Amino acid sequence: MAEIELRRIEKSYGETAVVKGVSLSIRDGEFLTLVGPSGCGKSTLLRIIAGLEAQDSGEVMVAGRCVDDKRPKERDVAMVFQSYALYPHLSVFDNVALPLRTRRLSFAQRLPFVGRAVPGRGGIEKVIRAEVEQAASMLDIAHLLHRKPGQLSGGQRQRVALGRAMVRHPAVFLMDEPLSNLDAKLRVQMRAEITALHRRLGVTFVYVTHDQAEAMTMSDRVAVMTAGELLQVGQPEQLYRDPQDLRVAEMIGSPKINVVSCDHWISLGASLPPGIDGNTTHLAFRPEAVGIAASGDRRLNGVVTSVENLGSDIFLNVALADGCGAVVVRTHPDISRSEPGRPVGLQIDPASLLQFDGAGMRLRQAEQVEAAA
Amino acid sequence: MIARFPYRRFAGRIARHAILILTAAFALLPFVWMVSLSLKPPEEIFQADFHLWPTAFHGVENYRVALTAAPMFRFLLNGLLVCTAIFALQLLVCIPCAYALAKLRFRGRDTLFSAVLVGLLLPPQALAIPHFVLLNVFGLLDTYAALILPWVISTFGIFLLRQFFRSIPDEIIHAARLDGLGEFEIIWRIMIPMTTPALAAFGIFSIVAHWNDLFWPLIAVRSAEISTPALGILLFRDDEAGQFLGPLMAGAVIIVAPLLVAFLIAQRRFIDGLAVTTMK
Numbered sequence: 001m002a003e004i005e006l007r008r009i010e011k012s013y014g015e016t017a018v019v020k021g022v023s024l025s026i027r028d029g030e031f032l033t034l035v036g037p038s039g040c041g042k043s044t045l046l047r048i049i050a051g052l053e054a055q056d057s058g059e060v061m062v063a064g065r066c067v068d069d070k071r072p073k074e075r076d077v078a079m080v081f082q083s084y085a086l087y088p089h090l091s092v093f094d095n096v097a098l099p100l101r102t103r104r105l106s107f108a109q110r111l112p113f114v115g116r117a118v119p120g121r122g123g124i125e126k127v128i129r130a131e132v133e134q135a136a137s138m139l140d141i142a143h144l145l146h147r148k149p150g151q152l153s154g155g156q157r158q159r160v161a162l163g164r165a166m167v168r169h170p171a172v173f174l175m176d177e178p179l180s181n182l183d184a185k186l187r188v189q190m191r192a193e194i195t196a197l198h199r200r201l202g203v204t205f206v207y208v209t210h211d212q213a214e215a216m217t218m219s220d221r222v223a224v225m226t227a228g229e230l231l232q233v234g235q236p237e238q239l240y241r242d243p244q245d246l247r248v249a250e251m252i253g254s255p256k257i258n259v260v261s262c263d264h265w266i267s268l269g270a271s272l273p274p275g276i277d278g279n280t281t282h283l284a285f286r287p288e289a290v291g292i293a294a295s296g297d298r299r300l301n302g303v304v305t306s307v308e309n310l311g312s313d314i315f316l317n318v319a320l321a322d323g324c325g326a327v328v329v330r331t332h333p334d335i336s337r338s339e340p341g342r343p344v345g346l347q348i349d350p351a352s353l354l355q356f357d358g359a360g361m362r363l364r365q366a367e368q369v370e371a372a373a
Numbered sequence: 374m375i376a377r378f379p380y381r382r383f384a385g386r387i388a389r390h391a392i393l394i395l396t397a398a399f400a401l402l403p404f405v406w407m408v409s410l411s412l413k414p415p416e417e418i419f420q421a422d423f424h425l426w427p428t429a430f431h432g433v434e435n436y437r438v439a440l441t442a443a444p445m446f447r448f449l450l451n452g453l454l455v456c457t458a459i460f461a462l463q464l465l466v467c468i469p470c471a472y473a474l475a476k477l478r479f480r481g482r483d484t485l486f487s488a489v490l491v492g493l494l495l496p497p498q499a500l501a502i503p504h505f506v507l508l509n510v511f512g513l514l515d516t517y518a519a520l521i522l523p524w525v526i527s528t529f530g531i532f533l534l535r536q537f538f539r540s541i542p543d544e545i546i547h548a549a550r551l552d553g554l555g556e557f558e559i560i561w562r563i564m565i566p567m568t569t570p571a572l573a574a575f576g577i578f579s580i581v582a583h584w585n586d587l588f589w590p591l592i593a594v595r596s597a598e599i600s601t602p603a604l605g606i607l608l609f610r611d612d613e614a615g616q617f618l619g620p621l622m623a624g625a626v627i628i629v630a631p632l633l634v635a636f637l638i639a640q641r642r643f644i645d646g647l648a649v650t651t652m653k
Contacts, residue, residue: 052547073553085548089566098562102553112561164552 002063002076002171002204003028004049009058011044018044019055020228028063031198031205035215035251036225042208045225046174049206051075063171073102075172078165082177084157086149086164093132093145096163100128103168135167155186162194166201173198175207179214191218212252216240224248240286246360249284255315255328257354259284260300264324271298273350277363280355287330289352292316292338295345302327302346304338318344404629411435411622418618431619439606439623444597448605449628455520455601456580462525463579464572471534472560476546486535492528498588505592519593520601524583530575537571538564573639584632602628 004026011019019041026032034042047053049060051072060067067075078099086095102110104127109118136142139159149157158178165173178194179187195218198205209215215222216236223233224247232244236252243249249257261282265272273283295301302318305326316329316338327346338344355363405425410418414431417424439445473479474486504523505514513519541564549559565572583601590604597605606624 047547050547050551052550072547072550077551079548079551081544081548083542083544085542085544087545087549087563087567098554099552102558110558164548 004172004204004206005059005061005064006045006049007059007061009045009048009060010056011041011048011053012056018228019048021058022225022228022230023058024223024230024233026204026206029202029204031195031207031218031220033207033209033215033219033222034225035209035212035222037251038210040225041228042225043176046079046176046206046208049172050077050079050174076170077172077174078168078170079174079176080158080161080165080178082180084149084161084178084181086157086160088149090148091145092136092141092147092149092152092160093129095149095160096132096135096145096167097128099164099168100131104128132163132167135163138166139163154182155190158182158190162197166197169201169203171203173201173203173205175205177209178207180209180211187214194218213254216252222252224251226251243354244362246282246284246356246362249354249356253286255287255330257284257286258290258327259356260320260325260327264320265300268300268321268324269297270300273348273353277355277357279357280363281358282356282360284354284356285348285352287315287328289349290327290329291347291349292329292331293345293347295343300327300346300348302344304340304342304344306340307338309333316344318346407622407625411439411619411626413619415619432623435619435623436627438617438620439627442620443605443624445602445605445624445627447598448600448602449631451517451599451605452584452602452628455517456583458517458521459524459583460576460579462521463527463530463575466526467530467534467575468560468565469557470531471538472556472564474531475535475538476541476543477556489528489531489535493532495528501589501592508593514593515595515599517599520590520599523589523593527579530579533575533578534568534571537568541567577636577639580635581632584628 004024006022006024009019009022010017022041022045034045036042044053048055049062051067051070051074055068062075062077087098090098104124105115105121106118109115109121109124111118115121133142133145136145139162141156141159141163144152144156144160149160152160158181161178175194179190182190191214194205194207207214207218219236221233222236222239224231224239224245226247232239232248234242239248239252243252246259250259259282262272262276262280265283276283293299300320302320304316305319306317308315308317311333314331314333316331318327318329319325320327329346357363409425409427412430412432412435413427414429414434417427417429417431470489474482474489500523508514508519508522513522545563545567546559549563554562585603586601587603587607590601591607594600594604606621606628
């Protein structure tokens with residue numbers, strides 16, 4: 001049982017506030033992803049949970065107990081780092097065995113040189129060897145145990161880092177962009193392996209990434225951070241369909257959500273959808289909520305600038321007239337007959353239009369009106 | 374491209390090697406001369422015409438005098454003792470200091486590091502008098518302690534090791550803390566094994582400096598029993614110097630030899646240690 005509760009965590013380095021009053025509760029056994037652009041404070045937050053950094057104010061609770069005065073090793077958390085942080089001078093076996101040795105061997109048994117001679121060490125070492133080998137075979141690295149990290153590929157190092165984290169059965173797994181040093185193909189494969197590992201271990205995972213695709217595909221819930229603030233926490237589906245904040249809408253989903261300001265909407269001669277809220281300044285819609293039609297009155301009109309064919313889908317980049325921005329349209333290959341330079345009109349599904357006010361906050365009343373109508 | 378200009382490449386290589394040989398010869402000449410003199414009889418040393426190899430081989434004689442007229446083995450042993458003690462104590466002080474300056478965050482760290490840099494600028498000669506007075510107060514003059522203690526805190530060592538420790542990623546230290554290592558264990562199990570080239574480089578700097586040091590032993594020590602090699606061979610120099618020049622040079626060759634051997638053995642590590650970019 002290890003739910004994590006963050007209460008108004010603040011952290012600044014000198015004048016720069018990195019984490020601004022973040023409160024978040026993570027359920028036991030949950031896979032929660034912190035996603036945000038680089039420098040948004042998500043890694044700092046993770047290091048605060050681990051105890052590697054001290055917060056300026058606020059509380060961290062793990063399993064219902066405040067751990068603020070506890071050192072990292074006493075928090076029962078394990079961490080996987082972006083660079084894997086393996087010890088280059090130790091073999092894979094020694095890397096994985098180290099957390100067990102520091103916990104199980106007594107102070108005297110760990111002393112340099114003389115530690116080996118202290119009675120009782122042999123028996124403990126035997127148990128440790130068995131556990132390391134078990135973790136290694138689970139991760140398919142049993143044949144690499146005698147190698148040094150420098151002799152391994154990126155994917156193998158990643159597995160060793162996972163092995164070192166899981167071998168001591170921590171209550172919480174923290175992962176700081178663990179896949180960003182891998183090539184694209186391996187990354188997709190490791191995503192699946194990490195989610196499988198989460199299912200098998202059943203412990204709490206907190207996963208930090210800047211890649212929204214990782215957040216969407218792996219997590220039970222996603223917490224979106226920007227500039228030290230937590231914008232929204234929810235299931236991937238919910239963040240995609242129902243973002244609270246324009247920044248969340250823009251961060252989640254690829255290609256990015258289309259945003260057109262109301263001023264542009266009007267200056268292009270398109271009619272605003274009915275029931276729109278008076279405070280709305282921006283309208284946003286997903287690429288798949290747009291259809292291509294003939295250009296015409298009371299519609300957003302533009303010119304196709306480029307066509308990206310992905311096989312299953314086609315992305316059309318459409319430049320709106322008068323420099324009012326660009327829109328991405330996602331269509332089926334058999335529907336689209338567009339080529340660059342062709343003028344088109346955009347047919348937007350009114351039900352999937354999201355309205356945001358000047359501060360980027362979502363406005364909902366209008367939607368309810370729409371739903372009623 | 375390469376195949377088309379073989380001649381130019383060849384000429385370039387010749388020029389490069391010529392320059393290197395010339396510089397090397399310039400640096401090595403005194404050394405060669407020292408070896409040459411150590412093999413010559415006294416009459417030949419002051420002859421007007423110069424032969425690299427002596428016309429009358431007097432080497433055996435010179436080296437016999439060098440080894441017997443003064444307690445040469447004693448000097449070498451003293452040198453070994455003093456240099457080892459200095460280096461060991463320097464490591465004991467420098468490694469924790471460098472680790473703290475490189476990897477721990479605490480108030481006043483940058484000021485302390487500036488102090489280290491200032492210490493780096495101070496020539497050791499400037500501190501000779503205060504050290505002398507201090508040792509006199511504690512009654513330690515003319516002891517091994519007088520030779521060792523003033524060098525125990527090496528600002529150069531702190532600086533060098535700090536730079537190396539900084540190049541070790543923070544994530545490794547974070548991982549070590551999560552794995553349950555204490556700070557001293559991090560130093561022992563992680564930092565030291567990862568920076569052995571730097572420690573070896575520092576070791577060579579330290580040992581060469583103190584093995585060859587004449588200035589400080591001359592001030593701190595008077596008894597022959599605790600003389601270091603550099604101080605010891607001064608015994609061959611008397612007012613009539615000429616008579617003993619051969620044995621003096623032979624003594625010099627003897628005290629330089631261990632360093633040369635040690636360097637040749639540790640050469641690769643030494644160069645690794647100076648090329649900071651090899652850290653991975």
